[in-house]
Amino acid sequence: MSVFVTGATGFLGKHVVKECLDKNYTVIAAARDQEKGDALVRQFNNPNLSAVSIGDLEKLDAFDETFKNHGNHIKYVIHCASPAKWDIYSYEKDLLIPARNGVRGILESIKKYASDSVENVVMTSSFMAIPDFSKMGDNSITFNEDSWNPTTWETCQTDPLNAYAGSKTFAEQEAWKFYEENKDVVKFKFSTVLPSYIFGPQVFDTDVHEHLNASNETINQVLHATKMEDIQPLSTQFCSVKDVARVHVLALEQNNLSGKRLFVTSGAFDVQDILNHLNADFPQLKGNIPVGTPSKGIEINPPGAVIENKRTRELLGFPLKSLKQCVDDVTKQVLRHEGRL
Numbered sequence: 001m002s003v004f005v006t007g008a009t010g011f012l013g014k015h016v017v018k019e020c021l022d023k024n025y026t027v028i029a030a031a032r033d034q035e036k037g038d039a040l041v042r043q044f045n046n047p048n049l050s051a052v053s054i055g056d057l058e059k060l061d062a063f064d065e066t067f068k069n070h071g072n073h074i075k076y077v078i079h080c081a082s083p084a085k086w087d088i089y090s091y092e093k094d095l096l097i098p099a100r101n102g103v104r105g106i107l108e109s110i111k112k113y114a115s116d117s118v119e120n121v122v123m124t125s126s127f128m129a130i131p132d133f134s135k136m137g138d139n140s141i142t143f144n145e146d147s148w149n150p151t152t153w154e155t156c157q158t159d160p161l162n163a164y165a166g167s168k169t170f171a172e173q174e175a176w177k178f179y180e181e182n183k184d185v186v187k188f189k190f191s192t193v194l195p196s197y198i199f200g201p202q203v204f205d206t207d208v209h210e211h212l213n214a215s216n217e218t219i220n221q222v223l224h225a226t227k228m229e230d231i232q233p234l235s236t237q238f239c240s241v242k243d244v245a246r247v248h249v250l251a252l253e254q255n256n257l258s259g260k261r262l263f264v265t266s267g268a269f270d271v272q273d274i275l276n277h278l279n280a281d282f283p284q285l286k287g288n289i290p291v292g293t294p295s296k297g298i299e300i301n302p303p304g305a306v307i308e309n310k311r312t313r314e315l316l317g318f319p320l321k322s323l324k325q326c327v328d329d330v331t332k333q334v335l336r337h338e339g340r341l
């Protein structure tokens, strides 16, 4: 029996595939087209991995062929695919519709063709589906696994980040609604993983390029900055890609994680915290990158609303990686690629 992983060609998806293969699962990876799927299979070079092409997520029948042809071999599904980019032309076409249709389509295909074989489905949502961003400055408020971003389809279409937050919120709501309406007719259990901003190395050094995926590009930008003006301000929550991949696979395996929103976050950071770690840990960067104002870091004492995932941490029972580990892992890989390590 296999694990079907969507978004397998992406930054997180490759870590999820690796985690599954490391645990000796057979994996069927979904790629947008066969060329990308074949390239993924060549990269892993593992007989337990095969790939199928699904086209674009916006097509509600994107997963029909896969579940018609392979459904009776698929025991677990990890739905990781969703647009995660900001250089877009249309909020609806590039973000909102593929995110929502992707999850609706895969759940409908499982129901139609594999309702007896699929036992567990895990969907990648996001921290962006949790808070009311207009209240992030209010330190009397707590956001946790019970919180939902109150955005609407119309109000989220102001800028790419807001629209992305909407896309994750509506997709996750769509999935829980489907599950509630169908849990008596499908066999599978369901849970969602909500990672905050994900840092971590690429699975393969060959995936390191001048620019990295959207979240790691923050570290990449800081480690190549020569002055503060080169660095885009950013303060948010972070987590490690290795922890996030591990949680996806554990959620397939452990009954106590079913039916849950698993909020994976290690804590808060500001780009100043990244500078602080880089200046402390990489002598070859010292003097090239700015120092900024070290005391402006927020890692130890974050301001504003309380962001908390105590319940998820208790369920998981292992410590989540620190900012220093994440920053150092990414930086080492980039510096190795540039011959500077």
Ligand code: NAP
Pocket: 006, 007, 008, 009, 010, 011, 012, 013, 031, 032, 033, 036, 055, 056, 057, 058, 080, 081, 082, 083, 084, 085, 098, 124, 125, 126, 127, 168, 194, 195, 196, 197, 198, 199, 213, 215
């Ligand atoms: P990524 O590298 O861009 O991966 C996204 C994956 O989804 C890719 O395999 C991509 O295929 C596929 N995909 C996107 N839009 C598609 C579409 N319209 N049709 C078909 N396939 C499509 O991004 P990532 O950071 O790994 O994100 C993976 C998941 O984690 C997403 O659900 C994202 O929302 C979630 N997440 C990410 C972060 C983060 O900080 N990175 C934080 C929280 C949650 P192509 O390669 O062909 O485009």
